[in-house]
Amino acid sequence: MTTIRLTNTKTRKKEVFTPIDPANVRLYVCGPTVYDRAHLGNGRPVVVFDVLFRLLRQIYGADHVTYVRNFTDVDDKINAAAQARKAAGDPRPLEDLIRERTDETIGWYHADMDALGALRPTAEPRATEWIGAMIAMIEDLIAKGHAYEAAGHVLFRVRSYRDYGALSGRSVDDMIAGARVEVAPFKEDPMDFVLWKPSDADLPGWESPWGRGRPGWHIECSAMSHELLGASFDIHAGGIDLQFPHHENEIAQSRCAHPEGGFANYWMHNEMLLVDGKKMSKSLGNFFTVRDLLDQGWPGEVIRMVYLGTHYGKPMDWTEEKAEQARDTLRKWRQLTENVEAANMPDPAVVAALANDLNTHGAIGQLHRLAAAGDVAGLKASANLLGLLTDDLADWTWRPVSGGVGTHHFEAMGIAAGPATVGTSQLKVFDLEQVEQKIAQVLTARSEARAARDYQLADQYRGKLLAAGVSVKDQPGGAVWELMPDFDPAKLEAIK
Ligand SMILES: Nc1ncnc2c1ncn2[C@@H]1O[C@H](COP(=O)(O)OP(=O)(O)OP(=O)(O)O)[C@@H](O)[C@H]1O
Numbered sequence: 305m306t307t308i309r310l311t312n313t314k315t316r317k318k319e320v321f322t323p324i325d326p327a328n329v330r331l332y333v334c335g336p337t338v339y340d341r342a343h344l345g346n347g348r349p350v351v352v353f354d355v356l357f358r359l360l361r362q363i364y365g366a367d368h369v370t371y372v373r374n375f376t377d378v379d380d381k382i383n384a385a386a387q388a389r390k391a392a393g394d395p396r397p398l399e400d401l402i403r404e405r406t407d408e409t410i411g412w413y414h415a416d417m418d419a420l421g422a423l424r425p426t427a428e429p430r431a432t433e434w435i436g437a438m439i440a441m442i443e444d445l446i447a448k449g450h451a452y453e454a455a456g457h458v459l460f461r462v463r464s465y466r467d468y469g470a471l472s473g474r475s476v477d478d479m480i481a482g483a484r485v486e487v488a489p490f491k492e493d494p495m496d497f498v499l500w501k502p503s504d505a506d507l508p509g510w511e512s513p514w515g516r517g518r519p520g521w522h523i524e525c526s527a528m529s530h531e532l533l534g535a536s537f538d539i540h541a542g543g544i545d546l547q548f549p550h551h552e553n554e555i556a557q558s559r560c561a562h563p564e565g566g567f568a569n570y571w572m573h574n575e576m577l578l579v580d581g582k583k584m585s586k587s588l589g590n591f592f593t594v595r596d597l598l599d600q601g602w603p604g605e606v607i608r609m610v611y612l613g614t615h616y617g618k619p620m621d622w623t624e625e626k627a628e629q630a631r632d633t634l635r636k637w638r639q640l641t642e643n644v645e646a647a648n649m650p651d652p653a654v655v656a657a658l659a660n661d662l663n664t665h666g667a668i669g670q671l672h673r674l675a676a677a678g679d680v681a682g683l684k685a686s687a688n689l690l691g692l693l694t695d696d697l698a699d700w701t702w703r704p705v706s707g708g709v710g711t712h713h714f715e716a717m718g719i720a721a722g723p724a725t726v727g728t729s730q731l732k733v734f735d736l737e738q739v740e741q742k743i744a745q746v747l748t749a750r751s752e753a754r755a756a757r758d759y760q761l762a763d764q765y766r767g768k769l770l771a772a773g774v775s776v777k778d779q780p781g782g783a784v785w786e787l788m789p790d791f792d793p794a795k796l797e798a799i800k
């Protein structure tokens with residue numbers, strides 16, 4: 305059996321991965337707070353740990369891996385989003401608005417992560433469905449002396465857990481000095497963190513031994529992972545931004561409530577997706593969503609390949625150049641493997657690269673080798689292990705129809721001009737020849753305008769084409785065009 309090695313944040317070493325029970329390998333990944341669309345940074349852990357999930361399934365068997373990723377659907381930001389709708393005049397009760405917002409966001413999340421080719425986890429618990437388990441865990445922590453009630457809150461007594469800080473390698477005193485901890489008069493110690501807090505009458509709340517209130521964020525993951533995976537499980541993962549305090553707090557709660565268990569044996573953290581050197585984040589406002597990119601015409605498979613081009617332990621950024629490269633490679637591979645049946649097994653060198661601390665970049669290098677060697681069946685099977693060249697992500701390949709090459713590409717993909725599908729849901733029917741003629745006509749008018757030095761008019765033509773979903777690029781050999789997913793034949797025809 306292939307030996308997997310993973311960098312364990314807990315020990316800061318690359319370790320051999322040995323599951324507690326090879327018949328049920330258990331993975332927990334912290335999921336999103338569902339108040340808004342996922343940004344490109346949020347998609348990174350999803351794709352990275354999807355590759356881990358696929359690798360584990362490959363090695364231990366598809367039915368022998370349990371992957372849990374939660375939805376945090378109790379949060380001030382969710383409440384604020386619902387309150388804004390109410391303030392805008394929506395007559396429904398706040399609770400309904402909250403539920404609508406979280407349901408809607410979960411729907412978006414699924415659609416966007418599906419588009420990135422991520423398999424759905426085995427279980428996706430919603431925090432609001434596990435409040436009872438959270439209350440029971442908090443009661444237990446109080447009974448064991450690790451938590452206390454104060455002013456309607458329940459707080460975790462950080463000094464009662466000796467190993468607090470071990471994951472991030474900091475002492476409690478360093479943390480107090482460095483962190484922005486909330487000092488509240490009812491806390492015994494500034495480091496103590498909230499397990500339960502009171503809810504205002506107009507906000508969501510649940511009855512508890514401490515009055516009507518709601519859980520803190522950290523206890524959610526401790527309670528849900530315990531319910532679904534037990535007191536000891538194999539891998540706990542999430543972004544590096546969650547290492548402290550979220551994961552440190554999860555460990556403290558879980559180890560203190562269930563001293564018989566070890567909680568997670570391996571901790572994995574993905575590095576951040578950056579924008580101009582800073583973490584992409586909602587609070588900094590420097591973000592774009594996965595959906596923005598999909599809407600711009602970037603296929604989910606291309607976005608996925610861009611993520612996989614960088615090791616998860618390194619920061620990365622998004623550039624159009626990387627995306628164009630990934631798109632060209634995938635298009636080539638898709639053409640090579642069209643109508644090819646995947647080999648039974650992925651190539652051993654690809655498996656070995658992934659087993660080496662998820663070296664996705666190395667694995668992609670091996671895919672290039674397979675393509676160059678003409679092993680197309682091996683290429684397909686191996687790419688599938690990375691979630692690439694899969695049938696579900698195949699729908700984009702016909703799209704980039706560029707001037708001249710277009711017709712051939714359509715034919716190469718087995719889609720005759722005429723009815724063509726765009727994305728998975730919309731059906732657009734158009735006559736390719738007519739479309740090509742019209743684009744050529746507009747491009748000729750644009751060239752004429754340029755020749756007459758009327759650049760404003762030339763730009764207007766280009767803008768009109770773009771509005772119809774035809775992107776134009778000037779290349780040394782002349783203008784090249786592509787149909788974008790939002791291509792609208794009627795708008796194109798209407799250009800004068
Ligand atoms: N820029 C980023 N790069 C990589 N992973 C990220 C980035 N930002 C957030 N994540 C990860 O996304 C996952 C979901 O996080 P969560 O929903 O809490 O994000 P968020 O708090 O809405 O994001 P933000 O940090 O932008 O406010 C977590 O695992 C988190 O570590």
Ligand SMILES: [Zn+2]
Binds near residue numbers: 334525550554
């Ligand atoms: Zn968590």
